[in-house]
Amino acid sequence: MLTTFKAKATKLANGMQVETKSRNFTFLIDEPKSLGGTDIAMSPVEVLLGALGGCQAIVAAAFAKAHDITFEEFHTEIEGDIDLAGFMGKADVRVGFQEIRYTMHFKTNEPREKMEEFVAFIERTCPVGDSLQNGVKLVNAGLVLE
Amino acid sequence: MLTTFKAKATKLANGMQVETKSRNFTFLIDEPKSLGGTDIAMSPVEVLLGALGGCQAIVAAAFAKAHDITFEEFHTEIEGDIDLAGFMGKADVRVGFQEIRYTMHFKTNEPREKMEEFVAFIERTCPVGDSLQNGVKLVNAGLVLE
Numbered sequence: 001m002l003t004t005f006k007a008k009a010t011k012l013a014n015g016m017q018v019e020t021k022s023r024n025f026t027f028l029i030d031e032p033k034s035l036g037g038t039d040i041a042m043s044p045v046e047v048l049l050g051a052l053g054g055c056q057a058i059v060a061a062a063f064a065k066a067h068d069i070t071f072e073e074f075h076t077e078i079e080g081d082i083d084l085a086g087f088m089g090k091a092d093v094r095v096g097f098q099e100i101r102y103t104m105h106f107k108t109n110e111p112r113e114k115m116e117e118f119v120a121f122i123e124r125t126c127p128v129g130d131s132l133q134n135g136v137k138l139v140n141a142g143l144v145l146e
Numbered sequence: 147m148l149t150t151f152k153a154k155a156t157k158l159a160n161g162m163q164v165e166t167k168s169r170n171f172t173f174l175i176d177e178p179k180s181l182g183g184t185d186i187a188m189s190p191v192e193v194l195l196g197a198l199g200g201c202q203a204i205v206a207a208a209f210a211k212a213h214d215i216t217f218e219e220f221h222t223e224i225e226g227d228i229d230l231a232g233f234m235g236k237a238d239v240r241v242g243f244q245e246i247r248y249t250m251h252f253k254t255n256e257p258r259e260k261m262e263e264f265v266a267f268i269e270r271t272c273p274v275g276d277s278l279q280n281g282v283k284l285v286n287a288g289l290v291l292e
Contacts, residue, residue, distance in 0.1 A: 008199065016203075025192075027196070045151050051175070051193040096277035100283070107291075127233060
């Protein structure tokens, strides 16, 4: 059974500032000054990396018990490469990420082999990771001119 | 030339709460109570949809002048479908989004045909959209046990 998740992004009056809303939660998005923004918040591609990291952390938290794993601390470091010449229209390269890398850190006494299996489980269970790795059909559902 | 963007996600002490950081900016991620969270912030998949919307809004703002387009307001509504039975391990379906749809709204006096061309430009220029539509190579760069 499909669950539909929703968000709305509204351009603010000031340059590239955007307010993003889902349910009753909001956060801001902007660009650094080097890309023409006012640098009050993360850029969209940084938010995307954060969503992947948050997803990995939540899968780790949600499924540790079922895998008989105890850990005291978890963080994940994410980085990804973009050739901005594509976005600027200066080169015929893809505009999106060419690769995204992550390093997960656990404070735990569990053996490495068990943790490597748990990481493989996190990788295949994280909805954001699956969406990025396998791609998603994007559909233009309409253009409203007011 | 590649630019590398970075983010870090740290599980907080309380359930599924995660702090996400990129440069000097942070935001929180959580899950609704129905999925075992404490519902203090968006879930990762909602953040992902927000990143796509924010990306579309910034491309619209950044490239309007170059396309000789004037608009007073812009917002984009994003929605996407996930079969949570995959995440729960209860069905052999993909864990990520099966489809993401968006509707862009402009307050403008420009003719529809010109705006449809601009929307097509936004679609092919948004780095988050390209990353989702065409997929990204995800690389496990290491596991650190402390």
